[in-house]
Amino acid sequence: MKLSLYIHADTPLHRLHPLVKVVGVFCFFVAAFTAERPLQSLALGGLIAALWWLSSAMANAWRFRWLLTMVFFMTFLVWSLFFQSREPWLSWGPIHLGEDGVSFAFATACRLTAFFAAGLLFLSTTRVEEFADALRMMGVPAKLGFAMTLAFRLVPVFVDAALSVVQAQRCRGFDFDRGNWFQRVRHYLPVIVPVFIGALRRADLMAMALEARGFQRQGQRTSFRTYGLSGLDFAALLVSLTLMIVWLCWARLTD
Amino acid sequence: MGELIGMWRNTRMVVFTALTASLYAAILIPFKVLPIIPGVTELRPANAIPVVCSFLFGPAAAWGAAIGNVIGDFFGGFGPGDLFGFWGNFLYGFLPYRTWELLTERSPVLRRPTEWLLFAAVVGLASGACALVIGWGLNLLGFVPFRVLGNIVWINNMLASLLLAPFLLAVVYPRAERGRLTYRHVLRGRQVRTGAAAYLGLTMVGCAVVVGMWLGNGLSSGSMTLPWVPEGTVGGTNALAVGWGLVPVLAVVLVGLFLL
Structure with missing residues (x-):
C-alpha cells in the first residue's frame, strides 16, 4: 500500500516555496467558497485541472477518482434532500426536494470536490516535511x-x-x-x-x-532544509492574490 | 488544561503524541469496515484508538488524535473542514482521561457494572463534544447538515469506543503500567485539579454537549428558532442559524474546559 501522496517531479509547482503553496491553497479555498453559479464552478474546475496538468501529478487524481466522484454525488444527494427549499416539489418528514435545493446541492458538490482536488494537488506537490516547515514559518x-x-x-x-x-x-x-x-x-x-x-x-x-540528539535543547533550531524566495515564488504569490481579488469582485458583481 | 501545553517539554509525551497520531491514522486508512455515507464517513474501528490512548498517554492523546485525524484526512479529503476535525478530535482525545480521573481513582480496566456505566458516560461525553464541534463547523461552512454529520459522528465514535476500547484497555493498559509508559508515570508530580472548579467545569461541558446536540439538530432541521439567531438566517442550509445558535453553547464548553 502506497502511503505517500507526494509525486516526485521537477515542475514549477513542485519548486515553489512551501509557504507560497499554503497561501495559494488558501486563496483557492476563499475563491471556492464564493462559487455559487455553474459558470463559476466550471471556471474553478478548469483552473484546478490546469494546475493538475502543470504539476504532472495526474496519477494521484486517477488514484482518488472514486473518492472524488463519491464526494460529489454524496454531497449532491445529501443537500438535495436536506436543503430547506422555499417551494419544494416534495416534502416528506425532514426531506424537502426543490429547485433551489438541487441548484445549491450542485454548487456545493462542485465546491467540495474542488476543495478536495486542491488539497490533493497540494499534497501531491509538497513533502510532509515541507508542509511542517510551512506551518512552523506560520508560527505553529x-x-x-x-x-x-x-x-x-x-x-x-x-x-x-x-x-x-x-x-x-x-x-x-x-x-x-x-x-x-x-x-x-x-x-x-x-x-x-x-x-x-x-x-x-x-x-x-x-x-x-x-x-x-538534543531534542529538548533550548535556543535557535537549525534545519537541513533551507528555503529561499525566488522570482517564481513572488510571481506565484502575485498571481494567486490577484486572481482571488478578481474572483471576489466577479462573485460580488454576479450576486 | 495547562498540562496540554506543558507536556511538550517532555520528550516521551512528544513521542506518545506521534504514536497516537500514527496508530490512529494507520488503522483509519486501510480498515474501512462498513460505509455509513459512502465518501463521507464509515463505521471506523480506529475511533477506539483516541479513547484507549487517552487513558494511556493523557494529554499527548489529545494532540495525537487531532494530528492523526488530519493525517487520515490527507487520504480522504483534505480541506477547510479539517480545522474543525482537528479540534473535535482534540476533545475526543482529551475528555476521556480527564473526566475519568476526576470521577474515579480506579484503573480504566473495567471489571464492575458501575465502571462500565461510567466508561459509557465518559465516552458518550467525549464523542458528543467531538460531534458538536465537527457538526457545527461543517454545517457553518455549508458542507454537510448538522443533523446528518453531528449524529453520525456521535454514534460512530461511541460505537467503536464501546465495542473495542474496553477490551483493548484490558490487554494494553496493564502492560503499559508495568512498563511505566502511561502519562501518570511520565508526568510524575503533576498537579491533578480535583476541586469544585473542576467539577463545575465538567458539569458545564456535560450540559453544553447535551444541549448543543439537541439545539444543533433542531436548528439544522429548521424546526427551532432562538432569540439570538438573526432573522432571515433560517431556511436553505440553516448554516448561519446553526452557526449563531450554537455559539453560546460552544462558549460554555470552552469555559468548562478551562476549569477542568
Whole structure:
C-alpha cells in the first residue's frame, strides 16, 4: 500500500516555496467558497485541472477518482434532500426536494470536490516535511510540526504491522468479513492489540534517541532544509492574490 | 488544561503524541469496515484508538488524535473542514482521561457494572463534544447538515469506543503500567485539579454537549428558532442559524474546559 501522496517531479509547482503553496491553497479555498453559479464552478474546475496538468501529478487524481466522484454525488444527494427549499416539489418528514435545493446541492458538490482536488494537488506537490516547515514559518510550534512529521513517518510502519497480522490471522482461517456489523468490528481486536503493543515497545527507545540528539535543547533550531524566495515564488504569490481579488469582485458583481 | 501545553517539554509525551497520531491514522486508512455515507464517513474501528490512548498517554492523546485525524484526512479529503476535525478530535482525545480521573481513582480496566456505566458516560461525553464541534463547523461552512454529520459522528465514535476500547484497555493498559509508559508515570508530580472548579467545569461541558446536540439538530432541521439567531438566517442550509445558535453553547464548553 502506497502511503505517500507526494509525486516526485521537477515542475514549477513542485519548486515553489512551501509557504507560497499554503497561501495559494488558501486563496483557492476563499475563491471556492464564493462559487455559487455553474459558470463559476466550471471556471474553478478548469483552473484546478490546469494546475493538475502543470504539476504532472495526474496519477494521484486517477488514484482518488472514486473518492472524488463519491464526494460529489454524496454531497449532491445529501443537500438535495436536506436543503430547506422555499417551494419544494416534495416534502416528506425532514426531506424537502426543490429547485433551489438541487441548484445549491450542485454548487456545493462542485465546491467540495474542488476543495478536495486542491488539497490533493497540494499534497501531491509538497513533502510532509515541507508542509511542517510551512506551518512552523506560520508560527505553529516546531515540536507540534515534528510530532506530525514523525507520525507520518510511522504510519507505514504500523500499517505494515497491521496488514501482517491480518495476513497471519487469515492464514489461520480467520474471516474478517463474517458476521453482523457488531461482530465485524470486534474482529479487528486481534489486529489492533499486537500493533499497539509493538508501538509501546518503540516509544521508550524513540524518546531516548531523540534526547540523545538534543531534542529538548533550548535556543535557535537549525534545519537541513533551507528555503529561499525566488522570482517564481513572488510571481506565484502575485498571481494567486490577484486572481482571488478578481474572483471576489466577479462573485460580488454576479450576486 | 495547562498540562496540554506543558507536556511538550517532555520528550516521551512528544513521542506518545506521534504514536497516537500514527496508530490512529494507520488503522483509519486501510480498515474501512462498513460505509455509513459512502465518501463521507464509515463505521471506523480506529475511533477506539483516541479513547484507549487517552487513558494511556493523557494529554499527548489529545494532540495525537487531532494530528492523526488530519493525517487520515490527507487520504480522504483534505480541506477547510479539517480545522474543525482537528479540534473535535482534540476533545475526543482529551475528555476521556480527564473526566475519568476526576470521577474515579480506579484503573480504566473495567471489571464492575458501575465502571462500565461510567466508561459509557465518559465516552458518550467525549464523542458528543467531538460531534458538536465537527457538526457545527461543517454545517457553518455549508458542507454537510448538522443533523446528518453531528449524529453520525456521535454514534460512530461511541460505537467503536464501546465495542473495542474496553477490551483493548484490558490487554494494553496493564502492560503499559508495568512498563511505566502511561502519562501518570511520565508526568510524575503533576498537579491533578480535583476541586469544585473542576467539577463545575465538567458539569458545564456535560450540559453544553447535551444541549448543543439537541439545539444543533433542531436548528439544522429548521424546526427551532432562538432569540439570538438573526432573522432571515433560517431556511436553505440553516448554516448561519446553526452557526449563531450554537455559539453560546460552544462558549460554555470552552469555559468548562478551562476549569477542568
